[in-house]
Amino acid sequence: MSSIALDINSLMEAEEALRLLRSLPLGRAVHSITLSDKEHKVSSDLFARILLQCPNVRSLSLHEWKFKRISTSHIQQFAAQSTFSCLTCLVIGFKGALASSSLFALLSAMPSLSILRIGYVEDHLDDSDDEDGDTKREETRNARQSESFATPACSLTRLLVLDDWGINFMHYRLLLSKSHDTLEHLELSWIFDWGSDSDSDTDVVRPVDIENAILQAIAPCSRLRNLAIVGSDFTATRLIAACPNLQRLSLERAPSDEEIAALPHIGRTLRELYLLHCTGAGYGGDGFIGVHWPALERFLPSLPALRTLRFIGRGAAAEKSPLSYPLARAECERRCIQLLTK
Numbered sequence: 001m002s003s004i005a006l007d008i009n010s011l012m013e014a015e016e017a018l019r020l021l022r023s024l025p026l027g028r029a030v031h032s033i034t035l036s037d038k039e040h041k042v043s044s045d046l047f048a049r050i051l052l053q054c055p056n057v058r059s060l061s062l063h064e065w066k067f068k069r070i071s072t073s074h075i076q077q078f079a080a081q082s083t084f085s086c087l088t089c090l091v092i093g094f095k096g097a098l099a100s101s102s103l104f105a106l107l108s109a110m111p112s113l114s115i116l117r118i119g120y121v122e123d124h125l126d127d128s129d130d131e132d133g134d135t136k137r138e139e140t141r142n143a144r145q146s147e148s149f150a151t152p153a154c155s156l157t158r159l160l161v162l163d164d165w166g167i168n169f170m171h172y173r174l175l176l177s178k179s180h181d182t183l184e185h186l187e188l189s190w191i192f193d194w195g196s197d198s199d200s201d202t203d204v205v206r207p208v209d210i211e212n213a214i215l216q217a218i219a220p221c222s223r224l225r226n227l228a229i230v231g232s233d234f235t236a237t238r239l240i241a242a243c244p245n246l247q248r249l250s251l252e253r254a255p256s257d258e259e260i261a262a263l264p265h266i267g268r269t270l271r272e273l274y275l276l277h278c279t280g281a282g283y284g285g286d287g288f289i290g291v292h293w294p295a296l297e298r299f300l301p302s303l304p305a306l307r308t309l310r311f312i313g314r315g316a317a318a319e320k321s322p323l324s325y326p327l328a329r330a331e332c333e334r335r336c337i338q339l340l341t342k
Helices: 011-023 044-051 072-080 100-107 137-143 207-218 237-241 257-265 287-302 324-334
Strands: 004-008 030-036 059-064 089-095 115-118 158-165 185-192 226-230 248-251 272-278 308-313 338-340
Touching (some): 004 011, 044 072, 072 100, 089 100, 226 237, 226 272, 324 338
Parallel strands (some): 059 089, 089 115, 115 158, 248 272, 272 308, 308 338
């Protein structure tokens, strides 16, 4: 039987999928499941019952959903039946909200997971509209403490944290507790602080707090090779310095002076530098290479191992940067660096 990709977009599709999985021997052929419930009617109980019918699923994605938690009884069933024994990729999007305690409970039943992408995962969720009405508020409050979260069973190779708009996810140390010898790629995108402007507000998580949490978590990760930091409140300086074996660095702009100062620590290993979302007219309308090249030219001598410099932006860079592109190309050729503009 060929592999089946199960896409669920409505309550009707979810109920039909469960009926077919129970009546026909299809469950073992399902290799990926994607939930995009635009109606917000698929319950966690229904979704869990579908998952229990698919023991060979390798990829699971929540793109849009309504439930905030998955019950303890279902988590126990997942573990007892080894439902996620083959799962290698988990995506939690941002068109929904999943409690941190449920994320870690799921991870405790996913021993083969290697790729995790998380968006809207939050500690402080309103309990009033939760479908599991028998959940005690005191138990929920206790579960929000990271020390009481379940320990992940997985050793991640790739972690992508995207679209954290004031969610302030802080549990990186626990998340990576089994990944010290495996994590190779870390991507941190659009992590913002939308809290109070008052410095006296002790309940507000600041970008530096998230940065500290990430630093503590990645310090033991000896195999971390790729780091991407895009559109976030915190700077990349300390994160760059904390990755002595970095081979690829992706930023949304040329490094700042402080970040340049951190680069000598990785100069002997960094082989690829990507600048993402490149825009701007530059000096005299010389395109986005004209914006970034002066800063890049300053620190290229600090990166003797660099072999690829890539600008990722819109339009033809050579045509939009008639002054700086020839200079950049000549300097990169002299240093045996491949210059890419797509």
